[in-house]
Structure formats: structure tokens, C-alpha cells
Amino acid sequence: MGTRFCIASPALPAARSIAVASSVSPLAAKPSQFDEFEGLRKKTFLHDGAVASRQFVAQTSGIKMQAGHASVVSGPSSARGSSYALAMRRRPRRNRKGAAMRGMYRETTVGPENFILPLFIHDGDDNQPISAMPGCFRLSREGLLKEVEGAYSEGIRAVVLFPKVPDNLKTSDGAECFNPDGIVPRTVRMLKEKFPELLVITDIALDPYNSDGHDGIVDKTNGKIINDETVEQLCKQALCHAAAGADIVSPSDMMDGRIGAIRDALDGAGYTDVSILSYCAKYASAYYGPFRTALDSDPRFGDKTTYQMDPANVREALIEAELDLEEGADMIMVKPGLPYLDVIKTLRENSPLPIAAYQVSGEYAMIKAAVANGWLDERKVVMESLIALRRAGADFILTYFARPASRWIAEDREAARKY
Ligand SMILES: NCc1[nH]cc(CCC(=O)O)c1CC(=O)O
CATH class of the missing domain: 3.20.20.70 (Aldolase class I)
Structure with missing residues (x-):
């Protein structure tokens, strides 16, 4: 799994200022750094089958920030042809992607x-x-x-x-x-x-x-x-x-x-x-x-x-x-x-x-x-x-x-x- 990840080339200015990310040369991330990231990924919000409680995400949000840059993956991944993509398994926006989707699980109604x-x-x-x-x-x-x-x-x-x-x-x-x-x-x-x-x-x-x-x-x-x-x-x-x-x-x-x-x-x-x-x-x-x-x-x-x-x-x-x-x-x-x-x-x-x-x-x-x-x-x-x-x-x-x-x-x- 580790090989799927490499650091995306154009580091964002914001990401540069993040301690971990800025110390990583964009194209020459060492395996150990991937391992480190994989470790974080497994431990934190990205782990397999994650049932991320709010508390859990809150606790690990510092890590999330640090890992943010490292989680950028390569390869054309968006329709617009940009190579910038985050490796996130949990994307809460998926549940909000259309009226039918939102209507299906709306918690509160009034009439x-x-x-x-x-x-x-x-x-x-x-x-x-x-x-x-x-x-x-x-x-x-x-x-x-x-x-x-x-x-x-x-x-x-x-x-x-x-x-x-x-x-x-x-x-x-x-x-x-x-x-x-x-x-x-x-x-x-x-x-x-x-x-x-x-x-x-x-x-x-x-x-x-x-x-x-x-x-x-x-x-x-x-x-x-x-x-x-x-x-x-x-x-x-x-x-x-x-x-x-x-x-x-x-x-x-x-x-x-x-x-x-x-x-x-x-x-x-x-x-x-x-x-x-x-x-x-x-x-x-x-x-x-x-x-x-x-x-x-x-x-x-x-x-x-x-x-x-x-x-x-x-x-x-x-x-x-x-x-x-x-x-x-x-x-x-x-x-x-x-x-x-x-x-x-x-x-x-x-x-x-x-x-x-x-x-x-x-x-x-x-x-x-x-x-x-x-x-x-x-x-x-x-x-x-x-x-x-x-x-x-x-x-x-x-x-x-x-x-x-x-x-x-x-x-x-x-x-x-x-x-
Ligand atoms: N017992 C009076 C009563 N019943 C409902 C309201 C307020 C309702 C409103 O502001 O819409 C009040 C006013 C008050 O207690 O002074």
C-alpha cells in the first residue's frame, strides 16, 4: 500500500509551512517517511474501515494537519486533470452530493x-x-x-x-x-x-x-x-x-x-x-x-x-x-x-x-x-x-x-x- 503514495510535486504554499511537510523534499520522499505516514494513516482518521468518532477525529486533528501534505497522491485524479488529490477514505461530502442523497437521511423534519x-x-x-x-x-x-x-x-x-x-x-x-x-x-x-x-x-x-x-x-x-x-x-x-x-x-x-x-x-x-x-x-x-x-x-x-x-x-x-x-x-x-x-x-x-x-x-x-x-x-x-x-x-x-x-x-x- 505504501508504494501508492508519493509526495505530489507542487507543494502548496500553505503546506510548506507545515512542519513535517516542509521538511520533505517533494520528489524524494524516503521510504521511511512513507512508512511514517502509513503508520499515521492507520492510526488516525484514514485507517481501514474507520468508524471515526468525533472525539477521535478531534484528538487526531493535529496529526491530520501534519499528514495533510504527505497524503497528496500523484496521478491525474480529478476531472479537471489536476494531479492534486488527497488520500482520504472518509469524505463526508459524499453524503451531501445531491438532494436525493440528503433527503434520504435527513434527521429532522417539520410540518x-x-x-x-x-x-x-x-x-x-x-x-x-x-x-x-x-x-x-x-x-x-x-x-x-x-x-x-x-x-x-x-x-x-x-x-x-x-x-x-x-x-x-x-x-x-x-x-x-x-x-x-x-x-x-x-x-x-x-x-x-x-x-x-x-x-x-x-x-x-x-x-x-x-x-x-x-x-x-x-x-x-x-x-x-x-x-x-x-x-x-x-x-x-x-x-x-x-x-x-x-x-x-x-x-x-x-x-x-x-x-x-x-x-x-x-x-x-x-x-x-x-x-x-x-x-x-x-x-x-x-x-x-x-x-x-x-x-x-x-x-x-x-x-x-x-x-x-x-x-x-x-x-x-x-x-x-x-x-x-x-x-x-x-x-x-x-x-x-x-x-x-x-x-x-x-x-x-x-x-x-x-x-x-x-x-x-x-x-x-x-x-x-x-x-x-x-x-x-x-x-x-x-x-x-x-x-x-x-x-x-x-x-x-x-x-x-x-x-x-x-x-x-x-x-x-x-x-x-x-x-
Ligand atoms: N401568561 C401570559 C403569556 N402567555 C404567553 C405569553 C407570551 C407569548 C409571546 O410573547 O409570544 C405571555 C406573556 C407573559 O408572560 O408576559
């Missing part, structure tokens, strides 16, 4: 079946644009029906509702959240009637109904968010949504013990089929800005750091996931999405439950802003972000891009049948 479309609703006759979320609206009843019809025809089978509640219905205990004639239960009933197969998901938290703009009830004497009394309200809210026909209730409040309490309340009332999607690792994030503007739900004082998680932490997510499992959550969520891929991956590795990622309003706004400036290609960057969330371990994704992404995916699938 409309993985999407939940978040929808803003209000009690008005117009669709009101949301300034920091171009393409999203606070939808009227008619607007909502049209939107859902469109989404349904594109393959989307799940929506989550976020209501904009007028100020005169907001109170410090958020009691409007369990009014059976409130905007959410009314909308759930309407959607379930028109689209029986659609999964209708409701958000469980007080912030849209709370005059303090917090997810829980505020103790006026010290500004603290009262955990247990809030949970009592959340149970009533979940029961109200279940009675209206919600398929999944989704507590986004981050109070302690709410999953177990809501499960018990639902079961006690006979709603054993209503699922709970828990906002498990929900971070105190600045990426929620556009959403709060959309619902006018900014906290009136302070911030949400005593209940939402510190962006610096991941171990807390494990505690939340463990509690959610014990307390009866059917699925868990990480929120926001792209800045928290490590959290998704950690929970994927540690929880058996299906995992959702929420690509939140701020993530949407950033992409839209860059696209509006001509700085990013919307289709490509959106699809890349969705694939990244799935690759990290998300089973499904709440995304404001659900509709355009579903259309692009349908186009891609169609094109894949034709090339």
Missing part, C-alpha cells in the same frame, strides 16, 4: 402537524394590526373564522387563543377569566362547533384580566404575587374553558402547584379528557414585549421575576419538569424558543413527556424587522429556526409563522416529487 397557531382575539368588528408583529392582528369573530379556515386548509390542526380584554372588565382578582360568557369560552364554543377536529387550546393565567397586569393576584400590602389564591382562580378558569369545549388548557402563569390543582379540578368535574399543556420552563424574558403590547397586558408595576424563571438557569427547569410530570401534566413547554435550545434539549433528555417550544412574539418581531430591512431571507430563516427547535428536541412548536411555514413546506414537498 403543519407540528404547529400550534397562536391567535389574538378581541370583541370588536375589525381586525386590528399589532404594530410590532406585522401580519398578526387582534381578530374579530369574522376575522378569526377566516383565519382558522385558512389555517385548517393548510394542515394546521391546533390553535391557542389569547384575548384582549377591555379595561372595564379587568379587576385585581381577574374574575372575568372564568366568566362563562367571556370572550374565550364564547370563542371556544364557536370554533369547536365549526371545526370539531381542531384542537382548541386556551391559555390559563390572569394577566389579560388582571388590572395589575400580573399572571397572579397581587397582595396590595407588599406587592407580592399570591400563589395559592391565584391557583384557585386558575382552577375556575380551567373549568370554565373545559366546559366550553377546550381540548387542552395551557397554564402559562408559573404558580407553584397549579398543574396538580387544575388536574384535580378537571377530574373532579368529569373533564378527564381535557389535557394540560404546562408552560414548564417559562423564562422571565424580554422577548414577550410585542405580545404584551398586543394584549395591553404589561405588568403595571415591577416585573415577573418572582414567578417566571431566571434566564441564567437550567437546573430549575428540571425541577419544574419533574413536578409537572408528578402533578399530571400531559405535555410541557419551553418558552421562549430559539434562545433556549439548550433547555429544550435538557428537558428532552430528562422527561418522557411531549415537549413544545414557543417561538414567541419577540422572536417573530426580530425576524420580521430584519426581513423588512432586506437583511434576511424570510422563508429560509423561518424554516431554519423551526428546524432548529425540532432538532433540539421540540415535538411541536407554537409559532406565529405557522401559516406561511405550512405553505412553504407544502411547496417544498410538492417540489420534492418533481425534481
Whole structure:
């Protein structure tokens, strides 16, 4: 085998600077040097039947550099007639050589079946644009029906509702959240009637109904968010949504013990089929800005750091996931999405439950802003972000891009049948 190798004549300038190579006269390599190279070749990334683990390649990459020049083989070996060729058995590019090849072993896919479309609703006759979320609206009843019809025809089978509640219905205990004639239960009933197969998901938290703009009830004497009394309200809210026909209730409040309490309340009332999607690792994030503007739900004082998680932490997510499992959550969520891929991956590795990622309003706004400036290609960057969330371990994704992404995916699938 050693005789097959000789040093190629025109040494590359870069290769010359490599210690081993530069000491070798191009045309007069001595047998011992070939032997040395063969030895390296066998020991390292070039060895027969190599199953080169990443670690192995990393460990030997120094050797690879040194051997790089010596591995240049002679003889016309390329179509262009160049005599420059590397003796490498492992060429990862072979697996990327065409669309058919790449398609055959692609590890991650995403489709409309993985999407939940978040929808803003209000009690008005117009669709009101949301300034920091171009393409999203606070939808009227008619607007909502049209939107859902469109989404349904594109393959989307799940929506989550976020209501904009007028100020005169907001109170410090958020009691409007369990009014059976409130905007959410009314909308759930309407959607379930028109689209029986659609999964209708409701958000469980007080912030849209709370005059303090917090997810829980505020103790006026010290500004603290009262955990247990809030949970009592959340149970009533979940029961109200279940009675209206919600398929999944989704507590986004981050109070302690709410999953177990809501499960018990639902079961006690006979709603054993209503699922709970828990906002498990929900971070105190600045990426929620556009959403709060959309619902006018900014906290009136302070911030949400005593209940939402510190962006610096991941171990807390494990505690939340463990509690959610014990307390009866059917699925868990990480929120926001792209800045928290490590959290998704950690929970994927540690929880058996299906995992959702929420690509939140701020993530949407950033992409839209860059696209509006001509700085990013919307289709490509959106699809890349969705694939990244799935690759990290998300089973499904709440995304404001659900509709355009579903259309692009349908186009891609169609094109894949034709090339
Ligand atoms: N409980 C409220 C809630 N549910 C979903 C979001 C944010 C979603 C988004 O930014 O797209 C928020 C905002 C918040 O916690 O302040």
C-alpha cells in the first residue's frame, strides 16, 4: 500500500509551512517517511474501515494537519486533470452530493402537524394590526373564522387563543377569566362547533384580566404575587374553558402547584379528557414585549421575576419538569424558543413527556424587522429556526409563522416529487 503514495510535486504554499511537510523534499520522499505516514494513516482518521468518532477525529486533528501534505497522491485524479488529490477514505461530502442523497437521511423534519397557531382575539368588528408583529392582528369573530379556515386548509390542526380584554372588565382578582360568557369560552364554543377536529387550546393565567397586569393576584400590602389564591382562580378558569369545549388548557402563569390543582379540578368535574399543556420552563424574558403590547397586558408595576424563571438557569427547569410530570401534566413547554435550545434539549433528555417550544412574539418581531430591512431571507430563516427547535428536541412548536411555514413546506414537498 505504501508504494501508492508519493509526495505530489507542487507543494502548496500553505503546506510548506507545515512542519513535517516542509521538511520533505517533494520528489524524494524516503521510504521511511512513507512508512511514517502509513503508520499515521492507520492510526488516525484514514485507517481501514474507520468508524471515526468525533472525539477521535478531534484528538487526531493535529496529526491530520501534519499528514495533510504527505497524503497528496500523484496521478491525474480529478476531472479537471489536476494531479492534486488527497488520500482520504472518509469524505463526508459524499453524503451531501445531491438532494436525493440528503433527503434520504435527513434527521429532522417539520410540518403543519407540528404547529400550534397562536391567535389574538378581541370583541370588536375589525381586525386590528399589532404594530410590532406585522401580519398578526387582534381578530374579530369574522376575522378569526377566516383565519382558522385558512389555517385548517393548510394542515394546521391546533390553535391557542389569547384575548384582549377591555379595561372595564379587568379587576385585581381577574374574575372575568372564568366568566362563562367571556370572550374565550364564547370563542371556544364557536370554533369547536365549526371545526370539531381542531384542537382548541386556551391559555390559563390572569394577566389579560388582571388590572395589575400580573399572571397572579397581587397582595396590595407588599406587592407580592399570591400563589395559592391565584391557583384557585386558575382552577375556575380551567373549568370554565373545559366546559366550553377546550381540548387542552395551557397554564402559562408559573404558580407553584397549579398543574396538580387544575388536574384535580378537571377530574373532579368529569373533564378527564381535557389535557394540560404546562408552560414548564417559562423564562422571565424580554422577548414577550410585542405580545404584551398586543394584549395591553404589561405588568403595571415591577416585573415577573418572582414567578417566571431566571434566564441564567437550567437546573430549575428540571425541577419544574419533574413536578409537572408528578402533578399530571400531559405535555410541557419551553418558552421562549430559539434562545433556549439548550433547555429544550435538557428537558428532552430528562422527561418522557411531549415537549413544545414557543417561538414567541419577540422572536417573530426580530425576524420580521430584519426581513423588512432586506437583511434576511424570510422563508429560509423561518424554516431554519423551526428546524432548529425540532432538532433540539421540540415535538411541536407554537409559532406565529405557522401559516406561511405550512405553505412553504407544502411547496417544498410538492417540489420534492418533481425534481
Ligand atoms: N401568561 C401570559 C403569556 N402567555 C404567553 C405569553 C407570551 C407569548 C409571546 O410573547 O409570544 C405571555 C406573556 C407573559 O408572560 O408576559
